[in-house]
Amino acid sequence: MERPLRIVVAGPVHDRLVGDLRQLPLRPEVRPVATLLADAEVVLRAAPDLVLVAFGPSAEEELGALRMLQRLWPNLGIVVVTPPEHEVAAAAIAQRLQAPLLPFPEAPGQLAAVLEQALQRSDRPRADVFVDLARGVADEVNNPLMFVSGHLQLLRADLQAAAERNRRDQIAAALAGIDKVHAAVDRLRAVASAATGPATWTEVDLREVVAQTLASAEHRAEPACTIDDGPQRVRGDRAQLGLAIAAIVRLREELHAAGASTELQLHPLGGGRCLRLAARGAPLAGWNLPQSFEPYYAARALRGQAQGLGLFLAQTVVLGHRGQATARRLPDGGVLFEFVLPA
Numbered sequence: 316m317e318r319p320l321r322i323v324v325a326g327p328v329h330d331r332l333v334g335d336l337r338q339l340p341l342r343p344e345v346r347p348v349a350t351l352l353a354d355a356e357v358v359l360r361a362a363p364d365l366v367l368v369a370f371g372p373s374a375e376e377e378l379g380a381l382r383m384l385q386r387l388w389p390n391l392g393i394v395v396v397t398p399p400e401h402e403v404a405a406a407a408i409a410q411r412l413q414a415p416l417l418p419f420p421e422a423p424g425q426l427a428a429v430l431e432q433a434l435q436r437s438d439r440p441r442a443d444v445f446v447d448l449a450r451g452v453a454d455e456v457n458n459p460l461m462f463v464s465g466h467l468q469l470l471r472a473d474l475q476a477a478a479e480r481n482r483r484d485q486i487a488a489a490l491a492g493i494d495k496v497h498a499a500v501d502r503l504r505a506v507a508s509a510a511t512g513p514a515t516w517t518e519v520d521l522r523e524v525v526a527q528t529l530a531s532a533e534h535r536a537e538p539a540c541t542i543d544d545g546p547q548r549v550r551g552d553r554a555q556l557g558l559a560i561a562a563i564v565r566l567r568e569e570l571h572a573a574g575a576s577t578e579l580q581l582h583p584l585g586g587g588r589c590l591r592l593a594a595r596g597a598p599l600a601g602w603n604l605p606q607s608f609e610p611y612y613a614a615r616a617l618r619g620q621a622q623g624l625g626l627f628l629a630q631t632v633v634l635g636h637r638g639q640a641t642a643r644r645l646p647d648g649g650v651l652f653e654f655v656l657p658a
Contacts (some may be wrong), residue, residue, distance in 0.1 A: 340587030422635025
């Protein structure tokens with residue numbers, strides 16, 4: 316979207332919400348109004364892409380106003396905002412509207428995630444549902460995995476005779492497989508950790524991280540990357556940002572291997588630094604935008620590729636740093652992924 320995102324915020328929302336929206340890296344235009352009905356002229360002039368609405372006692376009147384706006388702008392995104400203590404009651408209204416629900420004040424990154432979900436008109440669960448699943452699976456798998464690994468190592472240590480070489484080789488193969496499962500558990504833990512935001516805050520030059528990641532890329536698809544001159548500094552957790560950028564570069568490698576043409580760019584955008592991946596070609600023809608950041612969607616869309624948690628991990632890291640992660644269709648049918656971090 317070349318122009319700024321236009322957002323109308325209506326109803327009795329938390330005092331901080333409008334300010335938080337305006338501080339998002341892509342700097343949307345935000346217009347607060349008392350109600351959609353009483354301020355109809357202001358809303359119509361704003362021509363919003365998104366409406367964030369908190370319902371007061373006159374919920375039916377506001378619902379009617381929303382339906383009118385949806386007839387006027389069929390692609391209008393809607394988010395229902397509620398204080399956390401009223402989440403259960405507001406969930407019923409959100410369900411009627413088939414709109415995402417935003418309890419506010421929210422967890423790190425949840426605001427940007429819900430906006431993206433509303434813009435894509437996606438009915439997928441909130442990102443924190445996937446994060447909880449990742450954390451639970453990691454915890455459930457890790458203990459029995461450590462138990463099996465320990466016993467295999469003890470068994471291998473007891474097989475010293477030359478006659479037992481075949482068994483030692485079999486155990487070594489089993490342990491190599493276990494190492495791969497350990498790596499998968501580590502990725503799950505990385506997702507769960509990134510969702511809570513940076514563990515440490517330091518100055519990070521994204522230019523250096525991207526250059527190092529590209530230098531160690533497995534296939535080094537060409538062209539490598541267009542990076543604007545000068546440092547591209549942000550504040551955050553360097554380890555988490557490194558994992559996110561590695562996942563984006565890995566996605567680019569697999570898109571390239573699947574036959575797509577790709578362009579990777581790092582440049583300033585709005586109030587932040589943007590790592591942009593544009594992909595074009597047959598592998599993107601059937602790409603489902605609302606599913607872009609679902610775990611393992613890329614593996615299904617790019618059959619035969621290993622991309623699993625990568626896009627979801629990248630999104631989780633960026634959102635945890637109060638950034639924005641978006642996917643949109645290009646005019647030529649390609650897909651553009653943008654990861655924007657506050658400068």
